[in-house]
Amino acid sequence: MSKMNPQLKTLLAAIDNPVRVLSPDLKDKIFKKYAREALDRGLGLSSWLSVMTATAITLKSSALMIALYNHATAATDLAESVVIAEFMRDVGIRGIAVIGIPRVVNMLTAFHDSLPSAVRSSLKSTSSYRAEVSNIVSIQRNGQTLSKSVHSPMEEAMDRKLARAHPDLPNYLKDHIYGGLLMRPQSRAGGTAGRITTSLSAVAYLRADHGSSPQLLGHVFGLQRAWGDGSWELEPSVGSAEGIQWLTSDEGCVWVLEMIDDLMSAVSHDPIDHPKIVKGKL
Secondary structure (H helix, E strand, C coil): CCCCCHHHHHHHHHHCCCCCCCCCCHHHHHHHHHHHHHHHCCECHHHHHHHHHHHHHHCCCHHHHHHHHHHHCCCCCHHHHHHHHHHHHHHHHHCHHHHCHHHHHHHHHHHHHHCCHHHHCCCCCCCCCCCCCCCHHHHHHHHHHHHHHHHCCCHHHHHHHHHHHCCCHHHHHHHHHHHHHHCCCCCCCCCCCCHHHHHHHHHHHHHHCCCCHHHHHHHHHHHHHHHHCCHHHHCHHHECHHHHHHHCCHHHHHHHHHHHHHHHHHHHCCCCCCCCCCCCCC
C-alpha cells in the first residue's frame, strides 16, 4: 500500500479525536446523585445506566464510559460485573439506529479493550441473532409490534411521512431496525436492554447529539407510552410499578433530560445550548 501523505493523515486524525476532559467531581455530582435519586424513586440501576451509557457513546468518550462502568461495578462480583458490561454494550449496539455504525463500533471496541481481563474473557462471544428463512416472519412481526408500541397512535401518519422521504423507509425501519436490531433475542438475564431502557437510550442518543427534535419528541412520547400500553412489564428490572409510572411521567422525563445535560456539561465543560427546562413541562 502506498504511503499516505502526512497532511492527509493529519486531517483524517483531527476529525475523530475530540478532547474530552472529565470533571473531577463527576462521580459525586453526577453518578452518585442520579443513582441515589433513582433508588429513592424505586428505580433500578439500568434506568440511569442506560441513559449515561448512551450519552457517553454519543460524546465519543471512552474515558467516561469506563468511569461509568467502574462506578456501576464498584461493589459487584465478577458475574454481576459481566452482566453490567454486557448491558452497556447492548445499549451501545442499539445506538446504531440513532447515531450510526462508526461511532458505536469505535466506542464498543474501546470499551471492550478497557475492561478488566477477567470480565473481558467472560463476556458472551457468540451471536444471539441471525436473520434466516425460519425467523423472518417473527422478526417482521416483532418489528411491527415495537413500532406500534413506540409510535401509536401516530404510526400510520409517521409511515406516510417516512414514505414521502423514501418509499423503502417504513419497511426498512420496522424489519431491520425495530425487528432485526432492537428486538433481538435476550441473552443472559439483565445483560440486554428492554422496552424501557431502549426508549431511555434513544432519548439520550438524540439529546446528546444535539438534535432531531421531532425524533427526540417522538421517543419521549414512546417512553411514556410504555406505561400506557403495559409494555414496561416486559422489563421488570428497571424498577417498581410506582417507579416506572413516575419515570414515564412528564416529571420523570424531565429528570432524564436533566441527567443527560448534566453529564454532557461535566464532560465537555461547555455550556449546553438546549432550551432551558421548565419544571413540570416538556
